[in-house]
Amino acid sequence: MDLEKYILAIITTNPKKVPAGAAVFHCDTKEEMENITANLEAILDGIAHALSDELYVIVKH
DSSP, X not given: OOOOSEEEEEEESOGGGOOSSSOXXXXXXXXXXXXXXXXXXXXXXXXXXXXXXXXXEEEEO
């Protein structure tokens, strides 16, 4: 199975902005969110995109 053009993870400090159906990581602070985002980006071999100050997505292009 080859994953292309998928959302691999969502990282947020505001769980109200995230739909169900994806791997969601809830963080308490912006620093924690940025740290988890950087680690997951490397682990998942994806690309992180900031959609807002409270929300990042990691995608596979």
